[in-house]
Amino acid sequence: MSRARRGLTIGVATLTLGVIASTLTSANAATSEKSTPVPISTPEGQVSSYVVNAKKATAKSTADARAVVRKAGGTVVQQWPQIGVVVAHSTHADFRTDVYRLGGKNIESVGATRTVAVSERTDAPRTLRKAQGVVKDEFANTAEEFVKPDPREGEQWDMAHIKADHAHEITDGSRDTLVGVLDSGIDADHPDLAANIDTRRSVNCTDAGTIDRSATGWQPTTSDHGTHVAGTIGADRNGVGITGVAPNVRMASVKVVNDDGFIYPEYAICGFMWAGMQGMDVTNNSYYIDPFEYWCKDQGDQAAALEAVSRAVEWSTKKGSFHVAAAGNSATDLTNNTTNDTSPNDSTPIERTINSGCLDIPTELPGVATVSSYARIGTSNETQLSYFSNRGLGVIDVAAPGSSILSTIVAGNGYGLKSGTSMASPHVAGVAALMKSQHPGWKPAKIMKQLKAQADDRPCAAEQPIGSGGAPCEGSARNNSYAGEGMVDALDAVK
Incomplete structure (x- = not known):
């Protein structure tokens, strides 16, 4: 698995999960110059x-x-x-x-x-005509269980940093809240996840963007990335392993990553539409859509895919789904991109000019919460921007821990450390789930507003050096290019 991605680092096409590399060259200012054409050949017979x-x-x-x-x-x-x-x-x-x-x-x-060429095989054309009703489970954790720590909670520096441990003294979230994990699948029998997976709402979208509701289609095959993400969002409080940000909410596995590690537009469209149709309250999106790291509005093929994905995100948002996405792992300023050399990543990448109309999707789409990653400094509770994290004034909404995050993995139904904005995003999805649990009537716009308002300020003046390269922090204490409007705060979300 080779290529670095947003948070999802996916590869051999991909899913080099949590592995970081910087492949994007950024310049001093965004350009209005026409982006470099990338003709897509569709030969007869293919x-x-x-x-x-x-x-x-x-x-x-x-x-x-x-x-x-x-x-x-x-x-x-x-x-x-x-x-x-x-x-x-x-x-x-x-x-x-x-x-x-x-x-x-x-x-x-x-x-x-x-x-x-299309690699997957599909059945006869199909259309999902009617969504199923949302399942409402009748049980919830007791107050005594809320404060009983799981064995490895002490290793979860990230939960303490966003005050999730204190939030859990108030609530672990509601079973009425459903989070869609758009990713590589969730391990169905992991002891920290099994009780919280809503199998009836789980789906596989990698069969050419169609709905595959088979019992195992949504489970992981070549990657444990989605399993790690799911653990951060909602690992159960059950006396085993770790605890997620919202350990009592339900999660649906929405598989949008194929066995080669690619997330094509039709997969993501299917995922967003499914989320809206199934009444998912929150989705987490730790990936960028392949094969372009940036989809340009002045290129025909790219513009059409960008339009289709945008429609799916907008529609599902109107249906009540709040979308959270990783900012990316290229250590670049998303407001100042002029060149890119990683795309297309499913064939031969080229060096190309990009402009302000070239978007990293889904994270740069309207209404999507864009999350940067922070790393722990030594063994303290202090943090600094992760060296790999993308940034950008007016692009980043909030920040969350994303370096050396302990969570669930497939191997041995165990636990492992991963780093990436992929690991930051699910913290915000979990906080949004806690917020929705406390305020079930809140719509996506309200959740976004409150996430930002409740985030802890991270003034540029207090930021630590981030190593060589990378754009410096710019902006105010309340809104800057590194942390957006601040570090997400789980305790304030449930007060």
Whole structure:
């Protein structure tokens, strides 16, 4: 597993989990120069994957788009009429051109979602027509259990740093709160996770972006990244191992990482749509969407995928899902990107110019909480920005611990340390889950506002050196490029 990613460092395509590398070159200022074209070849006979965006998010417009796909020589793999998006496969080299030609005014955009042939096999085209009702479990931990420590809690410096230990004296969260872990799957029989996994709400989205509800499809196969993330969010208080930020909430495994470690747009779209349809209160997203670290609005294929993912995020947010995402591990200032040399990562990366219209998704999408990573200084409770963490004034919303985080892993149903903004993001997802548990009527915008308002200020003047390279901290005590509006605070979230 080789390539460094946002928090999810995924590779051989990927999932080099928690492993950090800096591959992005940043410059002094963002540029309005046109981004470097990255033509995606779709040779005749190769099965290629596309998103087709209808002009309107209606059943009729989506049906019209499906008809256009078929006329253009494609197969409808998945449709999302709620947002007017169709996922299609085609072996026709001119599929995109023909969709535009045949679609007329009904088609907003069409674009290939990867630079290589489709590797997964899919069943017959399908559409999820009706969401299931949300399961409400009737049991909850007692007050006595709230304050009884699990054996390895003393090793969880991160929980003490965000005051989760004190928050647990008030609540461990509600069973009515459901967190979607969009990742590589959750180990179903890990003793610290099994009781909190909502198997009925778990799903696999890596079969070309379709809904796979098989009993084992959502479980991990080649990576324990999602299992580690899940432990930070909601490891059970059960007298075993560790305790998560919100140890009494339910978690759904939403598998969006394929066996080669890639998260293609259609996988993420499926994940976000599933979260909205299943009434998930919070989602955690410790990844960037492949094969581009930055998706550029002035490139046809990239713009179409960016549009489709944006629609899915917006729709699920309106349905009540609050989305949290890792800021990334490239040690770059997200406000000042001008070049990138890691994309496309599913074929041959090129050195390319990027501009202010090139976004790291999903973390830079509106309404998504963007989380930077902090590291412990020695054995103290003091922290500094993790050397690998992305930053950016006006981009980072809040910070959380992300270096040397102890959590659950698959091997031996055990525990291990990982580092990355992937490890920071689930702390914020857990705090958001505690907040939602205390205030079930709060909508995503309210949760975002309160997360920021309750975060502990991290003034630039107090920041420690972060080592060689990297943009210095800029901004005010209340909002700066390193910590955003501060270190997330679990205790304030439940008061």
